Amino acid sequence: MGVSRRGFIMGIGGAALAANPINRILAEVINPQTLVIGNIRYGMAHDETKCIGCRACILACHRVNKVPAEVTRLDILDNGTYRELNKNSRQFVRKSCQHCDNPPCVAVCPTGASYKDPKTGIVDVHHDRCVGCRYCLAACPYHVRFIHPLSKTADKCNFCRDTNLAAGKPPACVAICPVKALTFGNLDDPDSDIAKLIASKTVYRNKLYLGTSPKLYHIAGKFGEIRG
Incomplete structure (x- = not known):
């Protein structure tokens, strides 16, 4: 032939x-190959032009998900103070799990504890399988994982998958934000709030060159550089 x-x-x-x-x-x-079942792929957007750095999102996450005080699933970082109309303005950026479509933390896990839920795209941890080897902590290019001080297993933001989301409510950080700086929803639904936001605003994502396809979007603040 x-x-x-x-x-x-x-x-x-x-x-x-x-x-x-x-x-x-x-x-x-x-x-990169992305497995999506059910046409749901949750993502989040953080509007740096609205965020006031109040950290209410962090407190809500701790309370709802029972996160110990010495660790955190998300952080709000000060991105600098800038002069605007004769007054000082501060900007903040969210640091948390990116829920990558191609998560390196999943690829290195030797026990299958770290995984991406094919129904929602949420990256999570099977705590009963985790042996605390820290491979996933080392592999994460966003440095957002930690070892839970009580369970001694890897932990991170999971979009309140077992708490608020399971109850049909948005993640705790989204629900409590007083200035509506956070938007959450299905990226694959063009009528969702997050899909409309991304389509109408200029957004950026961190470390796209790695091929991780992160699902945490940012609307950049008005001043200074974007720190990925």
Whole structure:
């Protein structure tokens, strides 16, 4: 049976990928595969032009999810003080799990404890499987995981998956924000608030060059640099 020129070239390329693990890794980064079932892919947006740094979101997260005081699932970082109309203005940026479509923390977990829920796109941890090896902490390029001081297992933001979200309510941080700086919803629903926000505003995401496809979006503040 004859082989076309295109088929011959593709065959050589496939053999090269199989023979070189670096090529395979690059192919996965350049062409990431995302498993989505049920057409739900939760994401969040943080509007830095609205955030006042009150940290109510952090307190709500601790209370609703029973997070010990010495650790946190999210943080609000001061992004600088700037002069505007003869007064000083401060800007803040959210730091929390990005719920990546292609999460490196899942890829390195030796027990399958770290996983991405195929029904929602939420990245989470099976605490009964976690052995506290810290591989996922080292692999996360956003440095948002920690070891829970009581369970000794990896922990992080899971969009209140077991608390508010399970009860049909938005994540605690979203619900409590006094200035509505947070928007949460299904990225794959064009009629959702978050999809409309992303379509109508200029947004940025951190470290896109890594191929992680993060689902935490930011509306940049008016001053200074974007610190990814």
